Every structure is written in structure tokens, then in C-alpha cells.
Amino acid sequence: MINERKPKIWYGGDYNPDQWEKPVWDEDLRMFKLAGIDVATLNVFAWANNQPDEQTYEFGWLDEMMDKLRADGVGVCLATSTAAHPAWMARKYPDVLRVDFDGRKRKFGGRHNSCPNSPTYRKYSVRMADKLAERYKDHPALLIWHISNEYGGYCYCDNCATAFRVWLQQRYGSIEAVNQAWNASFWGHTFYEWEEIVPPNSLSEEWRGYNGRTATNFQGISLDYCRFQSDSLLDCYKLEYDAIKKHTPEVPITTNLMGAYKELDYQKWAKHLDVVSWDNYPSLDTPYSYTAMMHDLMRGLKDGLPFMLMEQTPSQQNWQPYNSLKRPGVMRLWSYQAVARGADTVMFFQLRRSVGACEKYHGAVIEHVGHEHTRVFRESAELGAELFKLGDCLLDARVKAKVAILFDWDNWWAVELSSGPTVALKYVEELHKYYAALYGANIAVDVVGVDADLSEYGLVLAPVMYMIKPGVANRLEQYVQDGGTFVTTYFSGIVNENDIVTLGGYPGELRKLLGIWSEEIDALLPSQNNRIRLNSPAHGIKNSYVCGMLCDLIHSEGAEVIAEYGEDFYQGMPALTVNKFGNGQAWYVATSPEAAFLQDWLPSLCAASGIEPLLGVAQQGVEASLREKDGEGYLFVLNHNANSVVVDLGQQSGTDMLTGRALSGSAELAGRDLWIIKTVK
Incomplete structure (x- = not known):
């Protein structure tokens, strides 16, 4: 069970107190209580704060915040902070910088800016994970570890070229086998020495084709490079995983995935995650069915086990072409859509809006105005109260599909x-x-x-x-x-x-x-x-x-x-x-x-094939999902329409766990509302 250390649907999200002065911290904690926030993800991008130079580690701010959260009954999802290396590292050790698809060496900047095959990155990221795990292994606030953040991005540097050749030797055994696997005799591409193989990018076999899609002369090498880069990033994750496990063998470890993210083979990654977690960011016009499919994909990564909804926005995003507000009721509805399909957590990015840089307009539970008198906070607090009311009844319940x-x-x-x-x-x-x-x-x-x-x-x-x-x-x-x-x-x-x-x-x-x-x-x-x-x-x-x-x-x-x-x-x-x-x-x-x-x-x-629908009559915009646990069924019925609809429950009946209302036959469901029906057998 994900939630063994705090047996309820976790409610919270990413919190960056290191970006704020201390007087703000206490005000945030006050509002966390009002909103029912009981889990905070800390330290996601704090590497530069934690390690200002090669030899110095400073965790004072993190010590203080871990203790404050614990005192307020808030658990911690503790990140390793390794998703963006510090500036000093890029200056002193340029091997840590990626080379892009066009063969250009990156400068310091952005995030996910580290070469996954850089000896420097691997050395210092593992050291950071080890120090954090040793320091906080016995801290009572610690619930789960969060390695790096949203892994992704390929590199084409010399370190990657060397590592790719080693990866190929391990996969195929001989250069002759590589030539055969890639059909290298086509266009006279036969290789005689491992050093002749170079990464496929715009300098060699690939180019940006129609509508930005990658095109290649040799699908074999390009396919293997996708596998190799996915494995390289996975190796980085595994190195941190091992460093943490030796200190906290009983504490689960995850990293946040991104649904159908093309660059990484999540089915291979999932074998090394104690818990699957993912970040859900649909647009206003994303089909509800697509979001549901992404939840089901994430649930399927570990044989149907419940997963963590690690991130969503309570209101709007900042990086899409058109960043619409979530209409009243939508945040609650989409949160329960995740729960309906197997999530045992509801978490946000972010708990407080940042004051500057590219995510300052990304939504948060606490808006720039800095108080609780906002629509978004009110809806967040109402959802927090509902999740508290549900307690542990849904935890570890499974979706059983045919x-x-x-x-x-x-x-x-x-x-x-x-x-x-x-x-x-x-x-x-x-x-x-x-x-x-x-x-x-x-x-x-x-x-x-x-x-x-x-x-x-x-x-x-x-x-x-x-x-x-x-x-x-x-x-x-x-x-x-x-x-x-x-x-x-x-x-x-x-x-x-x-x-x-x-x-x-x-x-x-x-x-x-x-x-x-x-x-x-x-x-x-x-x-x-x-x-x-x-x-x-x-x-x-x-x-x-x-x-x-x-x-x-x-x-x-x-x-x-x-x-x-x-x-x-x-x-x-x-x-x-x-x-x-x-x-x-x-x-x-x-x-x-x-x-x-x-x-x-x-x-x-x-x-x-004897497979029956969950509801009597299908209706546009009405979604159903069934979770089961200990012989009990929990039927979620979600109305994505703005207007109310009459729902035919068919043979299903029971009591709505949110309102206590008995339901059977046909009943009216308000717009952007839902039922969680504990069904009667």
C-alpha cells in the first residue's frame, strides 16, 4: 500500500519554501491546515541551495521545514533535488552539459540539463541522494522518496557515444551482429570497429522531418539509441535508488512519470519503481477519454497496482499555448477521475505560486494574493475535507477490467x-x-x-x-x-x-x-x-x-x-x-x-465475450469506473458536462459515499459533479 505511513488518500503537492523568506512559511502552514493539506513534496529543485560548492552541504532550511511539517501533522515526499545541476558544476565540469540533436554543446541553464552518461553528474547526484537518505532516514515526517523530477531529454555527447558502444556490445555481442540487426549493408554502412559507430542525430543519420517528426536513414540505429537513452536515464535513477535504499529499505521510492511520454520506456522503468507516480496536465479541450487512458496506462505499468497522482494544477497551467482556467468544479472532478482509475493520492504542482521565472503563472493552492479568500483555495479546501471524510476505505482498491x-x-x-x-x-x-x-x-x-x-x-x-x-x-x-x-x-x-x-x-x-x-x-x-x-x-x-x-x-x-x-x-x-x-x-x-x-x-x-458496461445506458460526457476491495465495490460516476444529466445505473445500486444519498435506477447528477457509490451486491 502506498499510504501505509499515512492511511488516507494523500492530499498536497510540491512546496518550495527555499524560494521564500521564513515569515511566509508559517503563513503557508496555517493555510495548509485550512485546505486539509497533509503531504508536501520538498526539495525538488534545491540542489544549488543544498550544495553551494563541491565540498559544502547545507541542509539547515530543510531540517527546519521537515520539523515544522511534522509538528503540523504534514508528511513529506522528499525529493533528491537532482533534476537540475548547480551552476558551479557546469562551470567546473563541462562534461555534465548535454550536446543537443544538432551537435551543439549546451551552456548552463534550464533543467534536465545533465548528460545521463556524465561521470560528474552520476558522482554528485548519487552523493546527494546518499547524504539526504543518511540525514533523514529516521525523520518521522518522511513518507516516500522522490528521485529527480520528470526525467527526459536525450544527449549526443562523446560520453554518450562511448556508452552507446558499450551498450551495443552488451546487447549484440559482436560488431557483426550489429551490422545484421541494422541491415548495415544498405548504403554501404557496414561497421568494422566499434569506434566507427556514432550517435544518430542531425550530424549523422537523422533530421527533423515533416511537422517536427524525427526522420532517419537507418531505423535500427535510431531505435537502439532510443532504447539506450531511456536505459541511460534509468541507470541514473537506479544509482540514486540504491544509494537511498541502503539507508531506508522500508521507505518506498518513486519518480514522477508523464503519461504517454515518448522518450522513455516506462514499462521498463516501472520494474524499478516501488510506486508509480505521474503528472497529469490535460488542456481544457483534451478529451476526457484521453486523460482516462493515461491514468489506465500508468495503472497498467505495475500490474494494476494503485498509483500516485503526483502533480496536477489546481487552476491553470503556464506552458501550453492557451492556459485556460479550470472551471468551477473541474479540479475536484478531475482529481476524482484519477482516484476512480487507481490513484491513491491527489497532489498538485504547486502549493504556493512562485514569484518569478517561467512558472510564476502556473496555478497554485495559494495564489499570489497570499491569502485563503480565493475561488481556487476554497475549492481546494472543500476537496481536502472530502478526502479526509473518505479516510482509508478506497486505499489499495483495484480496477478489474476484462x-x-x-x-x-x-x-x-x-x-x-x-x-x-x-x-x-x-x-x-x-x-x-x-x-x-x-x-x-x-x-x-x-x-x-x-x-x-x-x-x-x-x-x-x-x-x-x-x-x-x-x-x-x-x-x-x-x-x-x-x-x-x-x-x-x-x-x-x-x-x-x-x-x-x-x-x-x-x-x-x-x-x-x-x-x-x-x-x-x-x-x-x-x-x-x-x-x-x-x-x-x-x-x-x-x-x-x-x-x-x-x-x-x-x-x-x-x-x-x-x-x-x-x-x-x-x-x-x-x-x-x-x-x-x-x-x-x-x-x-x-x-x-x-x-x-x-x-x-x-x-x-x-x-x-460476456463483457458488460458499468452503466445501463452510455451518455456523452458521463464516465464510470469501478474499484474493488475486500469484496466491496466502489462505482465512480463522473459528469463532465456543465449541465446536469439523468444517469441510468442499470443493475447498480448503493449509497453515495460523499453525500450519504441512496441511489438506484435513474437519478440526476449535477453538472461537473460525481458519485462514489458503495455498491450493494
Whole structure:
């Protein structure tokens, strides 16, 4: 359990007292009490304060604040402060500075400005983590460790080049194996010595292509460099982790992730996090389904265990093009959306607005006016009171889904490094189309990796499964053989883990399971489309739907043709097929369909697998999620609409834990409000 040391939904966020004079501290603590704040994240960017030179460490301010928070009953999420190195370090040890994509050596500035393979950075970051852990190992305020902050950013310096070669030797064993994995004979790129390999950037194999997307001559080296940089940053995290664990083996350790953040393979990272935590920053117009998918992705990183909502804003952000205010009730609603999908904390960036620099207009519980008489503070205090009222009843409750969507970072990198067939193909967007259709039908979904145990799922979706890693095809065959239903799409089964095409016809290793052969792939212009025409549409499904972007020209090799293309020279060729395989079935969607098709088809596919929605009738803007614990069910119903709606609870009934109201059948839910219904069996 995340919250074992403080058994309630933690409520608080990032606090930077080191940026303020001491008289402000006591006023902040007074307002923390009013708001129900019981956890503060300290020391995130205080490295320069803590270590003014190479030999000196000064923790007096941190000692004082840890003691003050403890005296007020506030626990501490203690960061290691290593997300931005001090200026003296950059001046004295320039190896700590990154080299950017264009080969330019950075100067001091910004944050995440350290080379992950710099011996200097690793030495001093580990030393800082060690000193903090030794100093505060027995402090009663300490709840959890927070290493660095929002890791990210690649480096292309000489240190990284050397480390990359070592990484390749460990992965492949020989230079000959590297040449084979990368198909290096193409364009005469054969390597004879390890030193001949250089990082892929704008000086070598890569360039900024259409709409800022990275393009590359050799997908193999670029894919491996993504893996290498993710591993390099992970190694930095692990070094600090080990330094802390030797002093506080029982205190959990995390670092804050960022949802579908492309640069780092979070599924690999999660194995080294005691607790998954992440920062949620949707825009005013971000689809609610996308935010829900990100929560489900974070929950899926550690087999469905609860996660920490480490950051969100109580009002507005500062770094998006248009930084809208959260409308009244939205902060509360979105906080509970996280809890509904597995969060056991509700935390903010930030508790007090900074006075200067780039985050001075980022929202905070305590605004620049400096008192509690603001809308944002009032809403924060009301939420704090509710979370106190809920106590520990929801802690460690799990979301149990019967549908899984497979998400894979290696596949994401490979799809979007591909030199064709279309720049319009965006991996996460395609997954979200399928997720959104299920979200809209109030059907629970887990978002998991390709190595997850699939045996408990009735339906597994793998849109754009371009890369097939070793053993994955066999596991999918066994899943379907045992009675599961599997769905994949166009541009799947094309390459192996090194982005080398599987010869013998698409979809490669999935060909037997799917019972089809894909001959060609047509890439349509944004102005073009085709149609999916169903041969015998089931109840609730139309005869025809629009499709576009990519169209696979496929032939059946035993699969039943459910729908065909309606236009162009491949009119009449299969567009949707199903193949019976053992006790289950495998579907292939040969094109990118309009949302209406998925909204009509996927719920019917769930119904055929005995998977039921959480509510009786789906409604636009109404979200449902169910957490379970000790035989009890907690049904969250959230109304994202500004206006009230009448919600059909179907067979569900129980008592709203926030108001004590008994609910069953149909009931009215106010705009931007929610229920947490303790259900009756």
C-alpha cells in the first residue's frame, strides 16, 4: 500500500519554501491546515541551495521545514533535488552539459540539463541522494522518496557515444551482429570497429522531418539509441535508488512519470519503481477519454497496482499555448477521475505560486494574493475535507477490467521512425481511437505491455502492432487458442524487434493466427477516404462506414470476410475479417475506420465475450469506473458536462459515499459533479 505511513488518500503537492523568506512559511502552514493539506513534496529543485560548492552541504532550511511539517501533522515526499545541476558544476565540469540533436554543446541553464552518461553528474547526484537518505532516514515526517523530477531529454555527447558502444556490445555481442540487426549493408554502412559507430542525430543519420517528426536513414540505429537513452536515464535513477535504499529499505521510492511520454520506456522503468507516480496536465479541450487512458496506462505499468497522482494544477497551467482556467468544479472532478482509475493520492504542482521565472503563472493552492479568500483555495479546501471524510476505505482498491489494450514503447518508436507509409500515422492516437470507443460505452480497460498475462481478459486489442517481439506471436496464439478474442489492425506484424521486415508476407508472425495475407498498403491523402461495407451487419451496426489514412489490401487464408472496401481499385477486397483459431477468434481491421464504426462494433464484440458496461445506458460526457476491495465495490460516476444529466445505473445500486444519498435506477447528477457509490451486491 502506498499510504501505509499515512492511511488516507494523500492530499498536497510540491512546496518550495527555499524560494521564500521564513515569515511566509508559517503563513503557508496555517493555510495548509485550512485546505486539509497533509503531504508536501520538498526539495525538488534545491540542489544549488543544498550544495553551494563541491565540498559544502547545507541542509539547515530543510531540517527546519521537515520539523515544522511534522509538528503540523504534514508528511513529506522528499525529493533528491537532482533534476537540475548547480551552476558551479557546469562551470567546473563541462562534461555534465548535454550536446543537443544538432551537435551543439549546451551552456548552463534550464533543467534536465545533465548528460545521463556524465561521470560528474552520476558522482554528485548519487552523493546527494546518499547524504539526504543518511540525514533523514529516521525523520518521522518522511513518507516516500522522490528521485529527480520528470526525467527526459536525450544527449549526443562523446560520453554518450562511448556508452552507446558499450551498450551495443552488451546487447549484440559482436560488431557483426550489429551490422545484421541494422541491415548495415544498405548504403554501404557496414561497421568494422566499434569506434566507427556514432550517435544518430542531425550530424549523422537523422533530421527533423515533416511537422517536427524525427526522420532517419537507418531505423535500427535510431531505435537502439532510443532504447539506450531511456536505459541511460534509468541507470541514473537506479544509482540514486540504491544509494537511498541502503539507508531506508522500508521507505518506498518513486519518480514522477508523464503519461504517454515518448522518450522513455516506462514499462521498463516501472520494474524499478516501488510506486508509480505521474503528472497529469490535460488542456481544457483534451478529451476526457484521453486523460482516462493515461491514468489506465500508468495503472497498467505495475500490474494494476494503485498509483500516485503526483502533480496536477489546481487552476491553470503556464506552458501550453492557451492556459485556460479550470472551471468551477473541474479540479475536484478531475482529481476524482484519477482516484476512480487507481490513484491513491491527489497532489498538485504547486502549493504556493512562485514569484518569478517561467512558472510564476502556473496555478497554485495559494495564489499570489497570499491569502485563503480565493475561488481556487476554497475549492481546494472543500476537496481536502472530502478526502479526509473518505479516510482509508478506497486505499489499495483495484480496477478489474476484462478488456486490455496492448501498448509498447519499442513499437511506438519504430512506427514513428518508419520511412513510410504515411506521416499521418500516430501510434498513441490510433490506440486512443479504440480506447475512446470503449470509454464512451463505460467498459473498463487495462492498458498493458505485450509481456502482460492476458489469461484473465476476454478481449485483447493491439492496434498498429507493427513490431512483433520474440515470443509474442506464440503467446497471442495461445491466448486465442484458449478462448480469447484478439483484435489487431493494419500495419501490424511487419517487423521484428530490430525493425527488420519479416519476409514471407505481411502480417508476418501473425499470419497464421489472423488467417490473412496482406499484399499491399495504400496510404491515402488527408483529403481522401474509402468505405467499409459490411456484408451482414449485426444489430446496431450500419451497412457502411468511412475509413482512410491506410488501407491494407488483404486476401483471406481461411478468415471469414465480414466487410469489404467500397471504393477504388480494391473495391470488394476484405476490410474486416475474423479467423476462428482454437476456441477463440482473431479479428483484423485492415484500415483506419471512423470513430462511429468503433463505437458501434467494439461494444457488440464485448457483449459477445460476456463483457458488460458499468452503466445501463452510455451518455456523452458521463464516465464510470469501478474499484474493488475486500469484496466491496466502489462505482465512480463522473459528469463532465456543465449541465446536469439523468444517469441510468442499470443493475447498480448503493449509497453515495460523499453525500450519504441512496441511489438506484435513474437519478440526476449535477453538472461537473460525481458519485462514489458503495455498491450493494
